[in-house]
Amino acid sequence: MKIDKILNNNVVVTHDQSGQETIVMGKGIAFKKRVGEQISKNAIDKTYVLKDEAASYRFQEILKDVPIEYIEIANEIVEIANRNLDNSFSENIYTNLIDHIYSTVKRVKEGLEITNILIWDIKKFFRKEYDVGLQALEIIKDKIGLELSEDEAGFIALHLLNSGLAPNFNDAEKITKIMQEITTIIKYNFHIEFQEESVVYYRFITHLKFFAYRLVSNTHYKDETDEDLIKMIQLKYRNAYQCALTISDFIAKQYKYDITKDELLYLTIHIDRVIRQSELV
Structure with missing residues (x-):
């Protein structure tokens, strides 16, 4: 060659x-x-x-400055992901993983660690991707000699999710429509405007995005939450829970999709947080 x-x-x-x-x-x-x-x-x-010219260019640019260890780490992560996940990944997966891991190691060595605000959702709803993230931390520790927190396992899981969740155009339209319908129900129910620049809103929208992906792909997560906890949430966040039930009824009628108790629980918590923040303004 x-x-x-x-x-x-x-x-x-x-x-x-x-x-x-x-x-x-x-x-x-x-x-x-x-x-x-x-x-x-x-x-x-x-x-x-890499058949996509833009993806190939970005990949080549990042490879110029990154030590081979980081490329090997990304290779191993993708191999593990291919064995354990059902997704087919976009061509950007290598570029995104290498860039993220290289930047993270530099940042952590400088004493800067970032909390993953979505770690709770990732561990609960995307356990397989999170488990791959945990294995990635072991690979990084073995090759770089640096032990990273579980927050980074969550960030790696997000890269796998974002690269693997690649719906066709029709699905993308449907997902956007579902998210708009849910946010409209909440806004009219509580007569609020969202603080769209806030971390709370970002987490809420990310949760809706992943929920919409599951809806369009007709996948569910098993109910694992203790019934006592569900009852406590119903009482503590009564208004948010009633709104979540309204959304559940709408989704069932409109899309013939039944929201599980666990999903209802997490939707309730996210609704409560986003409406509380909006009421403070």
């Missing part, structure tokens, strides 16, 4: 027999090499074929 571009000592750009641009990785694969020279297939550890 002929070298078309050298990104660093470990990564080069070439073309396969069909003329498709290909990014290949191998330790020292470009050491003392020049553009136009040949590389042995035996020197190649990993091959990437």
